[in-house]
Amino acid sequence: MSGRPDGSKVWFDPLGVLIQPGQTVRWTNHDKGNSHTATAYAPENQGHPRRIPDGATPFDSDYLLPGESFETVLTVPGVYDYLCLPHEMAGMVGRIIVAAPEPGDLTGYPDGDLPKVVLDGFPSITEILKQKNVYRMGG
Incomplete structure (x- = not known):
């Protein structure tokens, strides 16, 4: 979690991560x-649409001060989308893919359930599978 000193931009870095089931994030x-x-x-997290795998337990850090x-352990394979509650509309979102070494067929979520500014913040599943860690460019 990071941001510009003046607070004009905030982000997760990396914003896309590929892990194996049972790893800690x-x-x-x-x-x-x-x-x-x-x-x-x-x-369960303030009425947001479900964008984590069926059977996965939703996580919420509560507010973290500087x-x-x-941390949480993710065990259910699939795509986990997450957000920063106070900065969601600033595009502070991220994506974790939990997959065995051969991930199989991973699908994302419908585009109509979130505003465009939020959807534009997620790295693609393909990009995460290719790079393993997707970092934000610039600041």
């Missing part, structure tokens, strides 16, 4: 000027 707030969350898209961390 950790978010650390490196933004000295903002608090952030790492929150799964799920109805220097604080949150």
